[in-house]
Amino acid sequence: MIKPTKHAVAGLAVAVLGVTGLAGCGSLDESSSGGGSDKVEAGSVDPTALKGVTVKVGSKEFDEQLLLGQLTLAMMKAAGANAVDETNTKGSTQAREKLIRGGSDVYWDYNGTGWINYLGHDKPILDSTQQTEATAKEDLAKNQLVWGPAAPFNNTYAFAVTEDFAQKTGVKTDSDMAAYIKKNPSATVCVESEFAARPDGYPGYKKAYGITSGQLKSLGTGVVYTQTAQGNCDFGEVFTTDGRIGNLKLQVLEDDKKFFPLYNGVLVEREDFVKEHPEVQEVMKPLAEKLTTEVMQELNKQVSADGLPPAQVAQDFLKKEGFIK
Template identity: 50%
Template sequence: MGRPVGRGHPDHVLLAASGAAQHNGRPAAGGPRVGRRGPGHRDVRVRSPSQDRIATGDSAHSRWHTDIARARGRCGDARGVRQRRRARAADRHRIQAFAAHGAHHRRRPGRRAGAAGGLARHGRGEVPRTEGVAVKRLAALVATAGLLAGCGLETTYTLPFEVGPGSITAIPELSGVDVAVGSKDFTESHVFGYIAEVALTAAGADVRDMTNIQGSNSARQALLTGDIDLSWDYTGTGWISYLANTTPIPDERAQYDAVRDADLAKNGVVWLPYSAVNNTYAFAVTQEFAKANNLKTTSDMAALIKKDPSKGIFCLETEFVSRQDGFPGVAKAYDFDPRAVQVKVFGTGTIYTATAGGNCNFGEVFTTDGRILALNLVVLEDDKKFFPQYNATITLRKDFNEAHPQVAQVMAPILAKLDNDTMRKLNAEVDVDGRDPAVVARDWLVHEGFVTAR
């Protein structure tokens, strides 16, 4: 399970080490975890924030990712992110070909082969399937060479569309202000990043797109060093991975308050206002099973299992089965016997479809995953707050926030509008419908009246 309680998304792996987690870096309920991966991401191992980033996936992918990662290490963290993503624009075809190699080689369902792939095609046309591996290797070499030759070179990548004012109007103090917006390398973080980019563009800022940084620690380091000016993050990640606490705070707002205050005091990082988006662990069931058994909460689930153990059929990730911050911990907190139930082990990417298809009655899920909506699943409330809270909001350095307080003013009403239902819908538009995250972000902002399309 990827995001140990710092979990990730599809096919994320909960690493047992207690170091800082990658991606969202979420540690699970009993202590710190490494490697939360967002919907469908590769595992990322980082030796240090400025050293190699090595993405493990199919072997062909990993090889040139390693070269680029090393180049990035020599040039400084977030520099060149966009060049790498442009070179990966054609990867979707190759990833499809590699799918047959087995689940452990697949890109997780939420992972887009370079979130900017769709956007980059606006500028240079589609890459035919027939171009093959040779062209992709050439693209990798060009990207690597560009990073080595262009150390310190700033990205000039911009949105492929124009937006106008809505409730967000041009702010004179932001006119011409350079704002580098970062994100982690999974769907939800991409959407968050583009929401900020579109909103700030409408307010008059000169936005630089630095989204898709691999791993929580890399994105965090880019923020601290000034390679990016703002990035979205999660309270559980901040509390456990960045601030090195081992015990999460059960209440969402109390957890947010604690992270906000401690990170500002210790690291000079400002957390913008609380949002209701909480991408944590939960169990999901089908609509039919929920209705037939009157299930709304995890306590309802536990009561059903104690009454009729034969209905306790679970689809879980490998490590979630045995970790104390996983299934055994849940069973203890909700007082049911884990030995009395049947457990089927799946990769995260298949748990959703296995649950929807009736292979199990309860599936381990992430609460804002778009497949919950697409497959019409019901999320059971963690009413005893066993899992850590992962509320999302924007983080930025104190000096940047003080120099440009208008950024917080622009984003505040957007943060107030976001919730889990909204993010499931937006994530599904990307992961299920195949839409580009930048366009999804813009369309939502237009729909809510924040900006207008041009």
């Protein structure tokens, strides 16, 4: 096998990003454990593509990430790899550092997270492909990380209210939310702890929409959904691909000032690992292209709302789509 040069890796990091697209909003959420079947038979996946290669698959701790991790594990096994489950790492920074240290070889992250949180940019790029390409180019140069392939789904932040609250108050947009809080300073805004401190989270959101009052509550990821649905939060921070939005009859508010960045899912690897095993990108690209916002909403619903294990949901999807038998 001919190993790619650094320039070839740089080209790969950008070229594969062409599959990224704007798919609208999408869903995600929270905790489960890793695990998964070891008996994966190859369907459309070449069973010899990664024969004998050890691939450590990481993920963050919330449901969408656990699902993406299990999808990746299954694809790696189908391609003949010795796939090691290193999923369920708590926190974005910790999951990224684990990759950099070699504790994992591949995991899924989001272009908006990369551009703003990791690379320190204040302003998002509002074109999906450009956002991913810029992130890939800079992260490769600075941190020797390769971004790609990208998926079309966009799992960004949003605020949601109950359908009943929206009907009674007429709140439909984030500007409406700001106006409501101004008139009702005791209104409760529930967010997860990480969002409360992120520059692309509530601090920046408040500034963009001119919010100076309201009662902020920091809750565990996922708890926000149920507390909002039960009326204990007037406004709840959600992920737009989360299957529980529809299940709990929540209504997502329109980000009419377009504050929140794009968060398309992207497979991330270390440069040294890509040089040794460029086939990983080839195996994963067809799957990435299938992961639209609508697909992720449905898969996340099965995990977050229906309570199915991420490994089972991943297996069922990959069999249905013909990737594995």
